Amino acid sequence: xxxxxxEGVCKAFGSHIVIPSADLEIDDGSFVVFVGPSGCGxxxxxxxxxxxxxxxxxxxxxxxxxxxxxxxxxxxxxMVFQSYALYPHMSVRGNIAFGLKMAGLPRAEIERKVAAAAxxxxxTPYLDRKPRELSGGQRQxxxxxRAIVREPKAFLFDEPLSNLDAALRVQMRQExxxxxxxxxxxxxYVTHDQVEAMTMADRIVVLNAGSIEQYGSPLExxxxxxxxxxxxxxxxxxxxLIGEEVAERYGAATIGVRPEHVRVDxxxxxxxxxxxxxxxxxxxxxxxxxxxxIGSVTARYIGELGIRAGDNVRLQLDAAHIHRFDQExxxxx
Amino acid sequence: MATRxxxxxxxxxxxxxxxxxxxxxxxxxxxxxYFSTLNYNLLNPGMExxxxxxxxxxxxxxPSFLASLENTLVLVGSVLAITxxxxxxxxxxxxxxxxxxxxxxxxxIAPFFVMPTVSALVWKNLLMHPVSxxxxxxxxxxxxxxxxxFAEAPLTAIVLIVSWQWLPFATLILLTALQxxxxxxxxxxxxxxxxxxxxxxYITLPHLARPIAVVILIETIFLLTVxxxxxVTTGGGPGLxxxxxxxLIYSQALIHFDVGTASAGGLVAVVxxxxxxxxxxxxxxxxxxx
Amino acid sequence: MARRTSATRWLATxxxxxxxxxxxxxxxxxxxITSFKTELExxxxxxxxxxxxxxxxxxAAVQERSDYLKHVVNSIVIAGGSTVIAMLIAIPAAWSMAxxxxxxxxxxxxxILSTKMMPxxxxxxxxxxxxxxxxxxxxxxxxxLILCLGNLPIxxxxxxxxxxxxxxxxxxxxxxxxxxxxxxxxxxLTPMAVPGIASTLLLNVILAWNEAFWTLNLSTLEAAPLxxxxxxxxxxxxxxxxxxxxxxxxxxxxxxILGWFSQRQLVRGLxxxxxx
Numbered sequence: 100x101x102x103x104x105x106e107g108v109c110k111a112f113g114s115h116i117v118i119p120s121a122d123l124e125i126d127d128g129s130f131v132v133f134v135g136p137s138g139c140g141x142x143x144x145x146x147x148x149x150x151x152x153x154x155x156x157x158x159x160x161x162x163x164x165x166x167x168x169x170x171x172x173x174x175x176x177x178m179v180f181q182s183y184a185l186y187p188h189m190s191v192r193g194n195i196a197f198g199l200k201m202a203g204l205p206r207a208e209i210e211r212k213v214a215a216a217a218x219x220x221x222x223t224p225y226l227d228r229k230p231r232e233l234s235g236g237q238r239q240x241x242x243x244x245r246a247i248v249r250e251p252k253a254f255l256f257d258e259p260l261s262n263l264d265a266a267l268r269v270q271m272r273q274e275x276x277x278x279x280x281x282x283x284x285x286x287x288y289v290t291h292d293q294v295e296a297m298t299m300a301d302r303i304v305v306l307n308a309g310s311i312e313q314y315g316s317p318l319e320x321x322x323x324x325x326x327x328x329x330x331x332x333x334x335x336x337x338x339x340l341i342g343e344e345v346a347e348r349y350g351a352a353t354i355g356v357r358p359e360h361v362r363v364d365x366x367x368x369x370x371x372x373x374x375x376x377x378x379x380x381x382x383x384x385x386x387x388x389x390x391x392x393i394g395s396v397t398a399r400y401i402g403e404l405g406i407r408a409g410d411n412v413r414l415q416l417d418a419a420h421i422h423r424f425d426q427e428x429x430x431x432x
Numbered sequence: 433m434a435t436r437x438x439x440x441x442x443x444x445x446x447x448x449x450x451x452x453x454x455x456x457x458x459x460x461x462x463x464x465x466y467f468s469t470l471n472y473n474l475l476n477p478g479m480e481x482x483x484x485x486x487x488x489x490x491x492x493x494x495p496s497f498l499a500s501l502e503n504t505l506v507l508v509g510s511v512l513a514i515t516x517x518x519x520x521x522x523x524x525x526x527x528x529x530x531x532x533x534x535x536x537x538x539x540x541i542a543p544f545f546v547m548p549t550v551s552a553l554v555w556k557n558l559l560m561h562p563v564s565x566x567x568x569x570x571x572x573x574x575x576x577x578x579x580x581x582f583a584e585a586p587l588t589a590i591v592l593i594v595s596w597q598w599l600p601f602a603t604l605i606l607l608t609a610l611q612x613x614x615x616x617x618x619x620x621x622x623x624x625x626x627x628x629x630x631x632x633x634y635i636t637l638p639h640l641a642r643p644i645a646v647v648i649l650i651e652t653i654f655l656l657t658v659x660x661x662x663x664v665t666t667g668g669g670p671g672l673x674x675x676x677x678x679x680l681i682y683s684q685a686l687i688h689f690d691v692g693t694a695s696a697g698g699l700v701a702v703v704x705x706x707x708x709x710x711x712x713x714x715x716x717x718x719x720x721x722x
Numbered sequence: 723m724a725r726r727t728s729a730t731r732w733l734a735t736x737x738x739x740x741x742x743x744x745x746x747x748x749x750x751x752x753x754x755i756t757s758f759k760t761e762l763e764x765x766x767x768x769x770x771x772x773x774x775x776x777x778x779x780x781x782a783a784v785q786e787r788s789d790y791l792k793h794v795v796n797s798i799v800i801a802g803g804s805t806v807i808a809m810l811i812a813i814p815a816a817w818s819m820a821x822x823x824x825x826x827x828x829x830x831x832x833x834i835l836s837t838k839m840m841p842x843x844x845x846x847x848x849x850x851x852x853x854x855x856x857x858x859x860x861x862x863x864x865x866x867l868i869l870c871l872g873n874l875p876i877x878x879x880x881x882x883x884x885x886x887x888x889x890x891x892x893x894x895x896x897x898x899x900x901x902x903x904x905x906x907x908x909x910x911l912t913p914m915a916v917p918g919i920a921s922t923l924l925l926n927v928i929l930a931w932n933e934a935f936w937t938l939n940l941s942t943l944e945a946a947p948l949x950x951x952x953x954x955x956x957x958x959x960x961x962x963x964x965x966x967x968x969x970x971x972x973x974x975x976x977x978x979i980l981g982w983f984s985q986r987q988l989v990r991g992l993x994x995x996x997x998x
């Protein structure tokens with residue numbers, strides 16, 4: 100009831116093509132995250148689905164019907180904005196009820212639904228307050244309440260947590276996921292934070308300069324990146340990308356190894372290198388090693404190794420976890 | 433955020449304003465141009481004949497035109513100078529910590545909101561009257577001969593009245609601009625060793641350059657067409673001493689009923705105003721990008 | 723200023739500021755004082771500031787003039803009417819340019835600005851003739867029409883700058899919530915823009931009330947507002963200063979009060995947003 104399909108959707112501002120052609124199938128009830136660097140077009144794509152931007156070409160199907168010429172008010176979608184976009188002159192109750200009022204529901208039903216949504220989000224004590232009297236987290240919840248109360252076909256989230264402080268963000272992340280699963284409604288979530296993407300999504304869409312680089316589950320993207328961009332974007336710290344002779348040995352133009360698959364020893368076999376910097380987090384240690392012949396390598400060690408900056412070490416790459424990429428950056432299987 | 437639909441609706445919603453203003457501009461302007469080519473006097477209706485550019489020739493070479501042009505320039509120039517210089521000084525003063533600043537502001541702003549006919553008559557009668565006016569009394573109290581303003585220095589009198597009316601405008605604009613000057617900039621200058629005067633010259637004045645330009649342009653636009661003050665005090669006289677271009681055109685049209693010449697004059701006024709407007713539009717346009 | 727200025731400096735600037743304010747305000751003050759004098763007293767020298775026989779006879783005389791009330795009503799109708807009509811035309815126009823701009827929007831805005839620059843005197847002749855021939859001379863409708871057109875550019879511009887300050891994503895949220903453009907205007911935009919709309923209304927009522935070109939030239943008796951009424955005191959017979967002062971005080975006091983509340987709007991409105 101909330102399946103969304105993009106067929107050849109493209110967007111140009113004048114002669115500047117922002118999205119050349121996007122094809123995507125989003126299953127009903129799934130949580131899909133659009134992720135990518137700034138300017139990759141993820142928000143533009145979301146707004147086109149919402150109807151807040153015109154589509155320059157292609158079709159957008161909601162439950163099989165093309166909505167490209169349908170105004171946003173009639174698409175049956177809800178959007179949660181980064182700035183919350185609450186109506187400042189209305190109370191929390193008024194904000195949540197507004198969409199139902201526009202739909203012409205009878206008063207009693209509106210009140211019932213608003214009360215239910217408020218209860219779900221722990222907003223009941225604040226129903227009569229105005230947005231300016233609320234904290235950031237509370238405003239965010241009102242914004243979500245406004246979206247869920249209309250029982251839309253899909254939720255659209257535009258970086259909703261970026262304005263919250265770190266601790267609140269972690270908490271809200273889990274609340275949003277829980278809510279979505281409870282309501283079983285399709286959700287499209289835009290973020291630049293890949294931690295949010297990895298932890299919340301059923302499937303992730305990685306966008307780069309308007310093109311969809313890969314569409315898959317978080318683990319798929321992590322363990323089997325389709326190209327260099329995805330390999331370098333997903334995972335923190337970044338995957339080590341090594342080229343030239345070392346890559347040739349493995350029959351590829353570039354190879355990638357994640358930091359946790361690089362073994363660090365004081366001596367023994369392996370590539371020699373010098374530790375440029377070491378970050379001791381207590382639970383993990385990250386070594387930034389300069390190894391001639393390979394380049395700069397990041398290695399992750401669980402625990403404490405007692406190695407410091409300036410020490411000489413030996414690096415070994417775990418053969419089972421080497422990703423190979425060809426000249427164009429595509430993954431070699 | 434402007435989609436096809438909102439843009440179409442937008443055009444519809446914009447239309448009435450644009451159409452009205454367009455008609456308001458074009459129709460009278462076209463008629464003015466048309467009339468300016470006629471020999472048309474309201475006292476002899478029906479006797480119009482085509483005169484080509486004759487009216488322009490007569491208007492521009494008429495000594496009254498040159499006199500009125502000179503008066504206009506003197507009026508505009510003097511009022512600009514007075515309002516801006518005093519405006520800056522008063523703005524600097526009001527930017528300081530002052531008790532009861534709100535009441536002081538009220539007093540300084542007030543003249544702008546007094547209707548021009550009231551200002552003019554109050555100044556002419558209560559203040560500047562050579563026998564019973566306040567100024568006359570003040571001057572004789574210090575042993576000076578009272579001036580008969582409207583006989584001896586009529587243009588100066590008008591300049592004083594108009595300056596009084598527009599001083600609040602300049603002051604308010606400049607004060608607003610002053611108060612938007614980042615306090616941190618001033619503090620940085622102080623740390624750098626600038627004393628009050630250098631701080632003023634190198635930091636404050638450049639910051640005020642743009643608002644001063646705006647004040648100059650806007651005041652000029654309005655000052656070019658000063659009318660009411662002249663109308664109720666001197667009627668342009670004595671002779672032509674207080675006739676500016678606006679009043680000259682008015683007298684041609686509604687006193688001499690010479691529509692042809694008045695129209696030609698009107699067009700001349702429009703051209704002059706357009707030159708000034710060009711520069712104002714540039715500044716505001718640049719501000720729009722910001 | 724977080725630092726304390728020295729006490730002497732602060733006292734000096736306070737005194738200076740008050741002196742300046744008083745000097746500038748003085749003509750108005752003098753006029754109000756004169757309005758409470760008898761005509762003889764008003765005309766005599768040396769003029770007295772406080773100690774004279776205060777009387778309200780002038781106010782009575784002014785209000786007894788059969789046409790006084792008519793002129794007050796005219797001023798209210800003309801200033802109010804022209805501004806309200808201008809607002810009705812300008813609100814949709816400003817919405818359109820603030821929220822649904824096209825490539826031409828900037829040019830349209832600047833063109834609207836330029837229409838304000840046209841000197842009224844340049845079109846005095848045709849307007850006068852048109853009004854004469856359509857029997858609009860000396861009518862309230864005629865004056866409302868011309869003042870509305872004259873102030874329309876300022877109204878549009880002021881509303882535009884206020885609307886631009888409304889975050890557009892709140893309007894988008896309304897659209898996502900199912901509001902048509904009309905309902906978006908009514909339920910969301912207008913309530914949020916009320917302060918801006920009120921400010922615009924206020925400033926333009928003041929400007930229309932004080933307008934002294936078209937009102938002087940296009941009306942004589944019936945539709946004349948207070949600007950013309952006061953002008954009629956310029957060619958009187960006999961002593962009239964006290965009455966002039968009373969009439970003037972009555973004419974300007976409401977505007978002075980409104981003007982006090984519209985200082986900020988004045989800056990924004992008359993500089994077309996070039997100074998904020």
